[in-house]
Amino acid sequence: MEIVSFRTPGLGDQTYLLSHEGQGVLVDPQRDIERFLVAAAERDVQLRFVVETHLHNDYVSGGHQAALRTGAELVLPAAAAPTYTHTPAFHLEDIDGGGGLALRPIHTPGHTPEHTSYLVLIDGEPVAVFSGGSLLVASAGRPDLLGPARARTLAKLQYGSLHRLACLPRDVELLPTHGEGSFCTASGAGRYTSTIGAEVDTNPLLSVGDAEAFADRLLADPMPVPAFYEHMSAANILGVAPMPPLAVPELDVERLPAGAHVVDIRPRQVMAAGHLPGSLGIELGTDFGSWAGWLVPFGKPIVLVADTNQDVSEAVTQLAQIGVDSVTGVVRDLRTHANGTFEVLDLAAFAVRAAADDAQLLDVRMPNEHRTVSLDGAVHRFLPDLLAVGVPAELDRGRPVLVACGSGRRAAIAATVLLRAGYQPAALDRAGVPELAEALAT
Structure with a gap:
């Protein structure tokens, strides 16, 4: 048996290709399926199953299209009930792949109600479990992505699901879909794969005493939910079209489409x-x-x-x-139209400006980052809220706004938002608020 993982770093997710005696299982594929099909062809693997652990909240799935392309059997949790043809996976009803390979669905609600993990059996022996958004490395999948009204119920279900998986043999490989960098992950996720034994020994969530305390912990400091998440689950229920063409036409800067x-x-x-x-x-x-x-x-x-x-x-x-x-x-050619400018400052130059009595500082990090380390006198507004809510009223358009985040990436994005709102931004580059706080304290 061989298991190949495919990282999608920007979404913090992994897709897996399991191969055994020429048969393949593709788990939680992203929409750009070509990379998975190429990997299967290079290994002379025929896809037997395409498996989804849940209706994804953070990306549109390539599962349906991968099954159509390859003739593989598409397997989804029984309660997912999408509109397209698939095999429903029922709790503990093994799915035989032939050649000694079988998948055992394990209902693990919490991240979503229908969420199902898949235990891989080779000749009847458990060897790995695809845990999707249930038990993760040093963490667990978020229970709040379907809204606050259901979050506590799902969090308590997640408690039971984690302990259900923790009862598997210690040497079973743990292969989650979500990991570090995913907004579907409760805080603390680190490595991408593990074993059941390692998680039993070290995962802090498995040491929480009961379901109520577990829910309290998981919901105490949730991360924001990206705006596009609300569109993902519906798309995955209805079915996703193939990838669009990757080549796009070059446009004249003076003839851009209206409303773009x-x-x-x-x-x-x-x-x-x-x-x-x-x-x-x-x-x-x-x-x-x-x-x-x-x-x-x-x-x-x-x-x-x-x-x-x-x-x-x-x-x-x-x-x-x-x-x-x-x-x-x-x-690709802005000609004479590149009139928007803002300052980009390194830590030393930014700190000198920030120390001035009349300095205006804007922190655009996430709320949980701001609660961990903050700057005296800085105005806080999370980057997406600059657009959704607006620029804080405390900021004066007549004076420069010094904007910082965790590394400089979000500060630069925020600078363009501020500039088009009529402000004079200067972004901290290649450093963040923790480094700035230390610089200002010395």
């Missing part, structure tokens, strides 16, 4: 030196799709601004992974 949202994916120093006024700057990185999906109204037309050597297909792929197929083109 312009997103600048160039390096932050480049866009700071000159970008299209009114555009949203999100430097292309592994989490580009998540931030664009959070900050741009879902499904609205998008025009990208890119350098001549940037791979626009990566940006299109990340957007498509969350169901955003609305990229209408790319601008």
Whole structure:
């Protein structure tokens, strides 16, 4: 048996390809399925099953399309009830794959009501479990993504699910879908895979005494929920179309589609030196799709601004992974239209400016980050709320706004938001609030 994992870092998720004697099982595939099918072909593996642990909240699935492409049997939790053809997985009813391979569904509600983990049996012996968003490495899947009204009930169900999986043999490999970097993960996730024994020994959530205390702990300090999440589950119920074309046409900056949202994916120093006024700057990185999906109204037309050597297909792929197929083109030549500018400062220069009596500081980190380390006198507003709620009234348009986050990435995005609202931003680069707080204290 071989298990290959495929990381999607920006979403904090993993897809798995299990192969055994030429038969394959693809677990929780992202929408861009070609990479999984290529890996199966390279190993001369015929997909027998495509398996989903739950209706995903953080991305649109490639499971349906992978099954259609390969003829594999599509397996979903029985209670998921999507509109397309599939095999329902019922609790403890083994699914025989032939050649000594079997999957044993284990109902593990908590992350979602229908959530199901899959124990892999080889010749009747348990060897691995695909735990999706249930038991994670040093953590557990969030129970609050379906809304606050159901969060406590799901949290208590998650308690039982974690302990159900903890009863498996200690040497069983634990292969979760969600991990570090995923907004579907309760805080504390670290490594990507583990074993049941290691989690029994070290996972702090397995030492919580009862379901009520467990719910208290999981819900005490939840992370924000990205805006695009509300569209994912419905798409996965109805079925997801194949990936859109990754090549998009080049557009003339003077003839952009009416109503399009312009997103600048160039390096932050480049866009700071000159970008299209009114555009949203999100430097292309592994989490580009998540931030664009959070900050741009879902499904609205998008025009990208890119350098001549940037791979626009990566940006299109990340957007498509969350169901955003609305990229209408790319601008690579801004000509004389790059009139939007803001300052980018290193830690030393930023600290000097921040120490001035009339300095205006804006912290755009998540609320839980702000509660951990904060700056005296700084105004806090989480980055997405700059758009959803607005720029804090305490900030004066007539004076520069020094904006910081955890590393500089979100500060640069926030700077473009502030600039189009009429402010004079200066972003802290390659450092964050903890380093700034230390610099100001010395």
